[in-house]
Amino acid sequence: MEPVSKVEGGAYPWGAKNIDTDIIIPAHWLKTVSREGLGQGAFEAVRQDPDNLFDDPAHAGSPILIAGENFGCGSSREHAAWALKDMGIRAVIAPSYSDIFSGNAFKNGLVAVVLPQPAIDRLIEVAKTDPVTIDLETMTVTTPFQDRFAFEMDPFRRECLMEGLDEVGLTLARDTAISKYESEVADARPWLKRERADESLAVAGNRRT
Amino acid sequence: MASKPLTLYEKIWAAHVVERRPDGTCLIYIDRHLVHEVTSPQAFEGLRANGRSVRRPDLTLAVPDHNLPTTARMDAQGRPLPIADAQSAQQLAALERNVAEFGIDYFGATAPEQGIVHVVGPEQGFTLPGTTLVCGDSHTSAHGALGALAFGIGTSEVEHVLATQTLLLSPSKTMEVRVDGTLGHGVSAKDVVLAIIGRIGAAGGTGYVIEYTGDVIRNLSIEGRLTVSNMSIEGGARAGLIAPDEATYAYLKGRPMAPAGEAWAQAVAWWRTLPTDPGATYDRVVTLEASDIAPSLTWGTSPEDVVPITGVVPDPESFADPAKREAARKSLDYMGLAPGTRMQDIAVENIFIGSCTNSRIEDLRAAAAVVNGRRVADGVRQALIVPGSGLVKRQAEAEGLDRIFIDAGFEWREPGCSMCLAMNPDKVPAGQRCASTSNRNFVGRQGPGARTHLVSPAMAAAAAVTGRLTDVRDLMGG
Ligand code: SF4
Numbered sequence: 001m002e003p004v005s006k007v008e009g010g011a012y013p014w015g016a017k018n019i020d021t022d023i024i025i026p027a028h029w030l031k032t033v034s035r036e037g038l039g040q041g042a043f044e045a046v047r048q049d050p051d052n053l054f055d056d057p058a059h060a061g062s063p064i065l066i067a068g069e070n071f072g073c074g075s076s077r078e079h080a081a082w083a084l085k086d087m088g089i090r091a092v093i094a095p096s097y098s099d100i101f102s103g104n105a106f107k108n109g110l111v112a113v114v115l116p117q118p119a120i121d122r123l124i125e126v127a128k129t130d131p132v133t134i135d136l137e138t139m140t141v142t143t144p145f146q147d148r149f150a151f152e153m154d155p156f157r158r159e160c161l162m163e164g165l166d167e168v169g170l171t172l173a174r175d176t177a178i179s180k181y182e183s184e185v186a187d188a189r190p191w192l193k194r195e196r197a198d199e200s201l202a203v204a205g206n207r208r209t
Numbered sequence: 210m211a212s213k214p215l216t217l218y219e220k221i222w223a224a225h226v227v228e229r230r231p232d233g234t235c236l237i238y239i240d241r242h243l244v245h246e247v248t249s250p251q252a253f254e255g256l257r258a259n260g261r262s263v264r265r266p267d268l269t270l271a272v273p274d275h276n277l278p279t280t281a282r283m284d285a286q287g288r289p290l291p292i293a294d295a296q297s298a299q300q301l302a303a304l305e306r307n308v309a310e311f312g313i314d315y316f317g318a319t320a321p322e323q324g325i326v327h328v329v330g331p332e333q334g335f336t337l338p339g340t341t342l343v344c345g346d347s348h349t350s351a352h353g354a355l356g357a358l359a360f361g362i363g364t365s366e367v368e369h370v371l372a373t374q375t376l377l378l379s380p381s382k383t384m385e386v387r388v389d390g391t392l393g394h395g396v397s398a399k400d401v402v403l404a405i406i407g408r409i410g411a412a413g414g415t416g417y418v419i420e421y422t423g424d425v426i427r428n429l430s431i432e433g434r435l436t437v438s439n440m441s442i443e444g445g446a447r448a449g450l451i452a453p454d455e456a457t458y459a460y461l462k463g464r465p466m467a468p469a470g471e472a473w474a475q476a477v478a479w480w481r482t483l484p485t486d487p488g489a490t491y492d493r494v495v496t497l498e499a500s501d502i503a504p505s506l507t508w509g510t511s512p513e514d515v516v517p518i519t520g521v522v523p524d525p526e527s528f529a530d531p532a533k534r535e536a537a538r539k540s541l542d543y544m545g546l547a548p549g550t551r552m553q554d555i556a557v558e559n560i561f562i563g564s565c566t567n568s569r570i571e572d573l574r575a576a577a578a579v580v581n582g583r584r585v586a587d588g589v590r591q592a593l594i595v596p597g598s599g600l601v602k603r604q605a606e607a608e609g610l611d612r613i614f615i616d617a618g619f620e621w622r623e624p625g626c627s628m629c630l631a632m633n634p635d636k637v638p639a640g641q642r643c644a645s646t647s648n649r650n651f652v653g654r655q656g657p658g659a660r661t662h663l664v665s666p667a668m669a670a671a672a673a674v675t676g677r678l679t680d681v682r683d684l685m686g687g
Contacts (some may be wrong), residue, residue, distance in 0.1 A: 031296035033250035078363035107365035191468035
């Protein structure tokens with residue numbers, strides 16, 4: 001993953017609340033088997049309106065999205081994070097996120113900054129005309145004016161973002177601990193291992209390919 | 210003993226910690242992993258790109274559901290029929306290739322056991338009490354009905370679990386939702402969970418794992434408990450839990466993938482230690498009275514927009530919160546509804562009985578009891594019954610339920626997600642209304658411009674035979 005320590009530039013001054021993942025990327029875009037190209041489907045319904053923010057030349061291509069509370073609620077589709085990244089968004093600023101979305105965002109190097117509503121209101125004002133800067137080093141969001149909003153972030157997630165670390169690789173390095181746990185559980189809760197006596201099960205049903 | 214009383218959640222969590230990091234996050238072992246075609250291709254792609262394998266294929270089970278058309282899958286000679294939509298076919302083919310390459314058990318499109326992943330897991334005994342269970346799908350919360358800590362994950366996490374059989378997680382806060390008393394006539398598990406979400410709000414459970422308790426929950430069948438726990442995510446909670454009890458053990462015993470013999474006895478002995486200890490505390494407690502719960506449904510585009518069927522479409526101006534007022538205005542505009550309209554005066558053109566919330570045998574029985582001897586109303590364009598799995602379908606056919614539905618004018622389909630989400634050919638046309646037993650009434654969820662009212666199976670059946678949203682109690686007699 002690309003390391004990210006700073007996101008600066010234009011920000012969509014949106015602020016809409018309870019934006020669910022169906023709005024971010026409608027279900028019919030989920031049929032892809034790759035992570036790329038989803039930007040075209042991002043906010044499809046919103047973009048039906050010719051005057052929408054995302055196609056407004058003053059904002060199109062901005063790396064930051066400012067949203068309202070409970071951003072990314074709804075389904076667990078990671079496509080929401082991929083779609084945002086594919087349309088060029090590198091960071092979201094909102095008062096709160098759904099748990100699943102914030103996890104998905106971090107795993108894909110998309111910065112999800114939490115700031116209280118008054119800060120959001122102010123940033124929306126600024127973003128109408130001016131850029132916004134998110135700095136993971138100093139954990140602040142700043143504007144060309146006097147604004148300086150400090151935010152908090154899980155230290156592990158912050159480190160992963162800043163170093164571009166791959167979580168699977170990090171965990172695979174803990175193999176000894178995982179194997180030890182597995183052998184303890186094999187003794188303590190032996191019913192958890194699943195007998196696969198019926199090997200034919202692996203191909204139950206016809207194959208269509 | 211002086212040990213601290215623990216909740217069910219805390220006990221399951223503690224039994225799955227592989228490592229605790231200094232910042233409090235834990236590497237948590239995952240006992241069961243369900244895989245479907247939509248959220249897994251990029252995860253397998255990631256494994257392949259990095260030369261990684263699946264750590265525990267034996268703890269993994271795959272089944273296609275979201276994309277599969279629910280029309281016939283085989284021709285008269287038993288040969289598989291092709292899937293018209295090229296992208297769906299590509300996703301299904303990718304899953305078949307991946308399970309073969311990585312050695313994962315799989316119920317294919319024409320296997321008798323195929324069905325919606327959250328129906329198949331419990332039905333096969335793959336889901337067990339006290340386990341951690343994940344799937345790349347937010348309604349994984351359903352499995353909590355059996356006392357499993359079960360939650361939806363994203364595709365990167367799917368890849369993480371495939372490769373390591375673990376996840377890095379922070380502990381959640383706990384919320385007890387207690388429903389006391391006895392449910393009234395015609396009031397079902399769906400009405401209970403709609404009432405709960407109406408109370409706590411669509412974001413009320415964010416950051417929490419909900420444990421459902423109280424007489425009402427205790428007295429629900431496992432099917433009913435699955436309905437309640439399924440919709441935990443609609444209240445913002447990643448997982449719901451219901452303590453395992455005799456009903457849970459009776460449900461699981463003898464299921465194909467459940468432990469048997471000596472292992473069964475050992476398992477039950479451990480499961481009995483799981484329920485929340487007397488004196489354990491939750492971070493938040495919410496209580497509801499069964500007598501306050503009527504057959505319920507949604508009027509808007511959030512699952513928290515709940516009213517009793519005897520109610521009216523609310524006036525947006527009646528909401529104190531300006532954001533909620535604005536959201537309600539937008540919802541009513543989308544839904545094509547005027548404030549003050551009696552819910553029972555709203556005509557519906559589509560009926561959907563199915564989805565992982567309400568497609569099990571009990572749901573079909575409840576719907577059939579209402580439909581029996583009646584006909585789908587003239588104004589109804591399409592009325593679909595989509596069993597949650599092949600096994601549910603065959604059970605229903607053995608009981609003659611399919612005849613009741615078909616004779617009344619319903620379509621009797623093959624198992625899958627169907628009209629729950631607009632990803633396969635089953636969709637609600639733009640501007641039309643659907644009484645749906647699914648779990649989401651979001652804008653466009655059942656098709657672009659589709660208008661969804663979430664209801665119980667009995668209420669959906671009632672709407673089908675009258676052509677409008679209807680208080681099922683009026684059709685039940687007694
Ligand atoms: S039935 Fe609906 S909610 Fe359930 S898994 Fe399928 S799409 Fe998701």
